[in-house]
Amino acid sequence: MTMTSSDSRTGGRIRILAVVGLVLAAFNLRPAVTSLGPVLEEVREGLGMSAAVAGLLTSVPAVCFALVGFAAPRLARRWGTGGAIALGTVALVVGLAVRPFAGGTASFIALTALALAGIALANVLLPVVVKQRFPDRVGMMTGLYSVALNLGASTAAAVTVPLTGAFGGDWRLGIGVWALVAAVALPAWALLARERGPSEAAAGRASTTGAGEPGTRLTRSPIAWALAVYFGLQSTAAYVIMGWLPQVFRDAGLPADTAGLLFSVTALLGVPLSFVLSATAGRLRSQSWVAVVIGLFGFAGYAGLWADPAAAPWLFAVLLGVANCSFPLVLTMIALRGRNAATVVRLSAFAQSTGYLIAIPGPILVGALYEHDGGWETPLALMALLMVPQMIAGFLAGRDRQIG
Structure with a gap:
């Protein structure tokens, strides 16, 4: 069948819409979490929340992402990838809009979980959108939405405290404003939900039936397990950083707005680094040593904080910002390790x-250790040690192998 000029123009418009949707969805993948860190002390006081429960709150993303992530392929099969992400965006907007007005800790955590369930769908399905819509530009497009993700994370971290101040010190309004930002992404995905191509439908069927690569069971694949462990350990580090890094700096004597800015640096660094890293990693046959080098930056950052957070806070923020680039790296590796979109959905x-299941205990344990010791030495030593297995898993996941 010959493609007409009208078909070509329609395809071009859909690709442009997909780019817009990717960027807007990615921008909203982190503010639900990063807006909390800088005002966590105020949230705890307002809700009567202990440090251990606050640690539980920082683990809620991992719980939601794990549980909802397993359901994402089935939802994508029924509603299409675009429809599933649109559904997730609605959940995100509702959760963020209602959460600030929660009457207690339980309802606050429940509404946070609703918002994060929406994010979980996009977390799993955005790499699939890249594979489906841009199979010849996996690294570049992964880098693009990683840039948007880091911009969203850093913006929320940097401006939530000033916004709270502008609203008369009301943290509820300071974090509630991010619902409006999330709502901007909804129109693009509502339109993409109507554009479900044959390859997307086939990928959805394969993700549910397990037919992506005949004879391949992911639970028996060393590559899949290496990716899952690497994803889990980098998620542990990411959510500890997002949930607790501002508090580490505040406990070291730095003011709240400075602590928020320092955290925003860790996310802001990912803006240029994520794009360059993903685009470069996408052209490499192996990403193993990239994962090791990133892990060494993380080890150095945690070691510096363990020694004295106030000694060189900007340096430590930069080191951890580089370490956070493990996230776009693992997304790129997931897309590269699968031979086609159907396999990438499943992978x-x-x-x-599985990775988020692995990540659940970390932030809770960090919060419990912090409350028990009254300081950060033990939690930070634990995080530094966890970089070792993360580097090993990253080395194994980055080898030039494909599933199938």
């Missing part, structure tokens, strides 16, 4: 959902 769901 993304498996690696992310």
Whole structure:
């Protein structure tokens, strides 16, 4: 069948819409979490929340992402990838809009979980959108939405405290404003939900039936397990950083707005680095040593904080910002390790959902250790040590192998 000029123009418009949707969805993948860190002390006081429960709150993303991630392929089969992401965006907007007005800790956590369930769908399915819509530009497009993700994370971290101040010190309005930002992404995905191509439908069927690569069971694949462990350990580090890094700096004597800016640096660095890293990693046959080098930056950052957070806070923020680039790296590896979109649907769901299950205990343990010791030495030593298995898993996941 010959493609007409009208078909070509329609395809071009859909690709442009997909780019817009990717960027807007990615921008909203982190503010639900990063807006909390800088005002966590105020949230705890307002809700009567202990440090251990606050640690539980920082683990809620991992729980939601794990549970909802396993359901993402089935939802994508029924509603299409675009429809599933649109559904997730609605959940995100509702959760963020209602959460600030929660009457207690339980309802606050429940509404946070609703918002994060929406994010979980996009977390799993955005790599699939890249594979489906841009199979010849996997590294570049992964880099693009990683840039948007880091911009969203850093913006929320940097401006939530000033916004709270502008609203008369009301943290509820300071974090509630991010619902409006999330709502901007909804129209693009509502339109994309109507544009479900044959390759997307086939990928959805394969993700549910397990037919992506005949004879391949992900639970028996060393590559899939290496990706899952690497994803889980980098998620542990990411959510500890997002949930607790501002508090580490505040406990070291730095003011709240400075602590928020320092955290925003860790996310802001990912803006240029994520794009360059993903685009470069996408052209490499192996990403193993990239994962090791990134892990060494993380080890140095945690070691510096363990020694004295106030000694060189900007340096430590930069080191951890580089370490956070493990996230776009693992997304790129997931897309590269699968031979086609059908396999990537399954691999993304498996690696992310299993990885987030692995990540659940970390932030809770960090919060419990902080409350028990009254300081950060033990939690930071633990995080530094966890970089070792993360580097090993990253080395194994980055080898030039494909599933199938």
